[in-house]
Amino acid sequence: MKIYNTLTGRKEEFVPLIPNKVKIYACGVTVYDHCHIGHARSAIVFDVIRRYMRYKGFDVKYVRNFTDIDDKIINRAKQEGITWDAVAKKYTAEYYKDMDRLGVGRADVEPKATEHIEEIIGIIKGLIEKGYAYEVDSSVYFSVAKFPGYGKLSKRDMEEMTAGARVEVDERKKNPLDFALWKKSKEGEPSWESPWGLGRPGWHIECSAMSIKHLGESFDIHGGGADLLFPHHENEIAQSEAFTGRPFARYWVHNGFITIDKEKMSKSLGNFFTIKEVLDKFDPEVVRFFLLSTHYRSPVEFSDEQLREAESSIDRYYSTIVRINDFFEKEDSGKEEFSNAGEIFEGLLLSFQEKFKEAMDDDFNTALALGHIFELIREANRFLDNKPSGSKDRELLLKTKELLRETGIILNIFGRTPYEWYLSLMKIRKIGLSEKDIPEKIRERQAARQRKDWHTADAIRKELEEKGIILEDKKDRTDWKVKVG
């Protein structure tokens, strides 16, 4: 398995520190507001990485943190007129609501910064003792100049950074690039006791404390959005390696941004959509599929049009499942041998799983993996067109369904029945018909068709179509589905 490592700038063969075990730390969110679709991307990417690692047989320990104390939370509390911890609690709950809907699983450990104050203080003390940090006026800073590898992740030269620094120069810092490990708290702000007086942790130190505590001093994969690369991850490396004297994370994995009109989606530009807004218009599976249909490191341009295309793709999957299910309703002809088409299809089926794994093994290429899935879907449809019948043919189609489900589980898509999919679409599309109205209309139309009253039959079809319901006439019955696209 190959993973692109930001630290080395190339794809590398993945070798875990401990055979068969993978330890992953992904930077979570600061719980001060609703999550936008960019947060969803990061969460989904690492959810898939974790699922695939598990599928490969690794014993995975996945840690994803919550930053529950920070300036933004404090400001938000003032705005909303509630306490800072109430803000954290509220938006943690909202986060879970969003992630549950998107099919993002819980991490094995979900630590919070405020639950690791003791560990944080321990590391800061250690850094001061080792000469990597200094106290100024009850705050503690990390001395970047003392750490020789500073800049190795973001490929930055310290001198250049200092020269072009846009950072406000804090006179108390020895070097403008030094960053706060511990911040003295102002009157009325949340604070914790420390050897340097009342204060709270800086942003970067919590991730070092939590990852070291839950995964050890060295672990396999550390990830997050590409915007965390600098300074967050760079600082994490500096303080962690300075403290432990050992290499920190081995593989650094960063997901790309979501853009709108080619520009990065961000709070400050105001060009963002919250997960909730998007899920009002699209099924969660559509969002997930859409985000996985581009490689995780590439930017994704977000638009309703693209989501609609994703919806059509998923519908193609469910339509095929309906066809396969219809096939199983038919009687087994008892024929023992393959049909001609069966032999061809079997070959493709046998190679599918390998191709899927090959794609995922190559730096989690979900876009290519989805391509293989749709190739299988096309071949399955082609096979079905060739009127399969015998028990061997049945086995093939059963295997097809199994493989699609198995690969679907890894991406956490294609997990529902077609009926559930259509019901969900009905809700989202706000189609003003109940599941009972439709069969009623279908019965009416069937009666008309029987007396060859095509005019009435077509009128009913048209009436339903205008409401977004498509009727499909089959040999012995009429099925319905929701119009997509």
Place this chain on the structure above:
RNA sequence: GGCGGCGUACCCAAGUGGCUAAGGGAGAGGUCUGCAAAACCUUUAUGCAGCGGUUCAAAUCCGCUCGCCGCCUCCA
């Protein structure tokens, strides 16, 4: 200014040295159908921003040019 990335059909998107450049969406034509829908078939890139170079061989490597974006400040 420094560092990094991107530019593949009408749209989205894989592919980073070698079979006919995946897959999805959209359009056109066809098969099937009472009519449809779905599905399938055919079709839409002798070409991968442009120019030059390396090579038996390049979308893929190198150089230059053009265009777009990101990071360098909180940010997934």
